[in-house]
Amino acid sequence: MKSLVIANQKGGVGKTALVAHLAFDFAERGLRVLVVDLDTQGNASFTLRSHVILGEASALFGDKPPKVTGKPGINLFRADAPLANLESKNLQESASRLRNNFRALGREFDVCLIDTAPALGVRLVAALVSADFVLSPIELEAYSLQGIRMMVSTIQNVRKGNPALKFLGILPSKVDSRNPRHQAHLEELKSTYKGLLLPTPIGLRSSVADALALGEPVWTIRKTAARKAIREMRGVAAHLHDA
Amino acid sequence: MKSLVIANQKGGVGKTALVAHLAFDFAERGLRVLVVDLDTQGNASFTLRSHVILGEASALFGDKPPKVTGKPGINLFRADAPLANLESKNLQESASRLRNNFRALGREFDVCLIDTAPALGVRLVAALVSADFVLSPIELEAYSLQGIRMMVSTIQNVRKGNPALKFLGILPSKVDSRNPRHQAHLEELKSTYKGLLLPTPIGLRSSVADALALGEPVWTIRKTAARKAIREMRGVAAHLHDA
Ligand SMILES: Nc1ncnc2c1ncn2[C@@H]1O[C@H](COP(=O)(O)OP(=O)(O)OP(=O)(O)O)[C@@H](O)[C@H]1O
Ligand SMILES: Nc1ncnc2c1ncn2[C@@H]1O[C@H](COP(=O)(O)OP(=O)(O)OP(=O)(O)O)[C@@H](O)[C@H]1O
Ligand SMILES: [Mg+2]
Numbered sequence A, B: 001m002k003s004l005v006i007a008n009q010k011g012g013v014g015k016t017a018l019v020a021h022l023a024f025d026f027a028e029r030g031l032r033v034l035v036v037d038l039d040t041q042g043n044a045s046f047t048l049r050s051h052v053i054l055g056e057a058s059a060l061f062g063d064k065p066p067k068v069t070g071k072p073g074i075n076l077f078r079a080d081a082p083l084a085n086l087e088s089k090n091l092q093e094s095a096s097r098l099r100n101n102f103r104a105l106g107r108e109f110d111v112c113l114i115d116t117a118p119a120l121g122v123r124l125v126a127a128l129v130s131a132d133f134v135l136s137p138i139e140l141e142a143y144s145l146q147g148i149r150m151m152v153s154t155i156q157n158v159r160k161g162n163p164a165l166k167f168l169g170i171l172p173s174k175v176d177s178r179n180p181r182h183q184a185h186l187e188e189l190k191s192t193y194k195g196l197l198l199p200t201p202i203g204l205r206s207s208v209a210d211a212l213a214l215g216e217p218v219w220t221i222r223k224t225a226a227r228k229a230i231r232e233m234r235g236v237a238a239h240l241h242d243a
């Protein structure tokens, strides 16, 4: 099982939108997809509510792995309130439990996608310690751009405990192509974080929000307005599938 | 001193944008404004960087109040990294320290505005225990609307420890008037949360993001495109000033 954490301390940048669409796309390719929702908001759990619910995400921090069988499609450990208690627990212990439980589940799934809360807390660090890859969606606004430095240094710190962790880069999302500020910020990013930028930005697309509320991928929305969003989400999934 | 917490677990809904603009408006009215940035992202601290920096926000959780004098204008306790350590501390102790320190500072300021991280953690609860008012900006999207229930129940729980806390309501923000989904959600809100909705929604206004990056209020932006944003931000400030 390959595991990917989607993380950014900045709120509302499209983390859950990305997790959901990668899950939809990878499941359609016949993979056994495990989704873990570590955010007590439970947005990913809401969007994926019609798929296989394996249990509560806090169970993954227990001292024994949950007994589950992976089936092709989307299998979800949904967000639950006790997740919040992890923030006052010992980081090392929480991280090694999650890591051990992921190892035990590894044979049952092909890929694991982890949605995280907008915070650099115990849950995020435990997920980074346990994962193979991490990716950060960002918005092309000053606040989000400033947050990249903190995100990159958090990832570098975690690499000391998990040298296998690969940073797949930053994905500009909710990009408004008509907004000169977004275009200027995109150019800035290209020069500062040259090798880290994913090639397929995701636009500001109303149909993405529609799809997330419906619990369906954007490619099931039959409007011409959804065409660009479909191409972009499929593009990111294809790029990450091959990673 | 009257204190107002701006809070919502959902990320990116416009909490910091609102804190900054209320601070600008109230300072222009000659008030001695205290801003406390409890979010380690430090977005409010960035936007208010050219104003009076009184110290680090984590100092407000110490066992003695910082010795400061309030002057007319914006006085800031800026975000610092040690704030994150509060999440593993005892909630009661953190809350009573903040509450005591706010009391001690009360003579120096007329109003206190508290920006919070997108999380229902120790810092938020401590702020709610210590404050007189709380207000939640929301986005007119499904994820944000679903989060209201959790927010309202958190506020009601805190009221047991701080009966004086008043919920000023929910403020639709980043509202796209051309988006039928936003309009439909606004109607839904009007029927479900009738008495809680603030009368002056804030639109999706590019000039707001420009202003936040510049560290200036949107009413200093000389474009006609900024006119609506100015009217809205001033409207909300006037409404809250009279609260
Ligand atoms: N590409 C997009 N175009 C338009 N709207 C989007 C897009 N991606 C996400 N959204 C909407 O923007 C809001 C924020 O997106 P999302 O919830 O995925 O971000 P997040 O980073 O997971 O937020 P949080 O930090 O609260 O977990 C949601 O209401 C979602 O519907
Ligand atoms: N009315 C608005 N119109 C357009 N953009 C806005 C508006 N208000 C805020 N923004 C932009 O949207 C983004 C999110 O706003 P902001 O950072 O204020 O939200 P927040 O709730 O404080 O986020 P977080 O949960 O990360 O603290 C920022 O990049 C900001 O520049
Ligand atoms: Mg999310």
Ligand SMILES: [Mg+2]
Pocket (backbone or CB within 6 Å): B015, B016, B017, B039, B043, B115, B116
């Ligand atoms: Mg903020």
